[in-house]
C-alpha cells in the first residue's frame with residue numbers, strides 16, 4: 679500500500695512521547711518545509727513562481743523571517759513583492775460603490791484578493807498533502823497492525839483538533855466494531871491524559887507555595903509546555 683512510505687514518520691511520532699503525536703508529525707513536516715525553503719530550492723524557477731504567487735501565511739512568514747539565510751529570504755520576498763504589485767495594478771481604475779442603509783454593495787475584487795492573499799501559503803500547501811497521508815496511515819496501521827494498535831492505545835492522547843481529525847478519518851476507514859473501539863479508546867486517551875496534565879499543573883502551582891519550595895518537581899517542570907500542546911496544538915521547542 680502507498681501508506682508504507684509514511685509508516686516510519688508515523689511510528690516515530692507515536693514513539694516520541696509527545697502530548698499529541700499528530701502535532702509532533704505536523705511540526706516535523708513544518709520544520710522540514712522551512713529548511714527546504716531556505717535551502718537551494720528557492721533558486722528553482724518553478725518553486726519561486728509558486729512562492730511569488732502564493733506567498734506565506736503569517737505563522738510561516740514569522741518562521742522564515744528568523745532563519746539565518748538572509749540573502750535567500752530577501753530574494754524570495756523581492757520577487758514576491760514584484761508579483762503582488764503586478765497583481766494589485768490589475769485592479770486599478772475599477773469602480774466600487776459605497777455601502778448604504780438599503781443596499782449592501784458587492785465586495786470589491788481588491789478586498790476579495792486581499793483576503794485570498796492573506797490565506798494563501800506555499801508552506802501550508804506543501805504540507806497539506808503529506809499530512810493528509812500521515813492521518814490516513816495512522817488509521818491504516820491501526821486497522822492492520824496489532825503492534826501499532828498497542829502503541830496507539832498507550833500514547834498520551836491528542837489535541838482537540840487532531841482528535842477530531844482522527845475520528846473523522848476513522849469513520850472513513852474502519853468498520854463498525856473496530857470503529858467503536860477506536861472511538862472509545864481515543865476519547866479515553868483524551869480524558870485520562872487531560873487528568874494527568876491537570877494533576878501536573880496542580881503540582882506546578884503548588885510549587886509556588888513556600889511550603890513546597892524544596893519539594894521535587896515530579897513531572898511538573900514542563901507542565902505548561904505540555905499543556906499547550908493539548909489545548910492548542912503548540913509544540914514548544
Ligand SMILES: [Zn+2]
Nearest residue numbers: 698701837840
Ligand atoms: Zn495535535
Ligand SMILES: [Zn+2]
Nearest residue numbers: 735738799802
Ligand atoms: Zn502557512
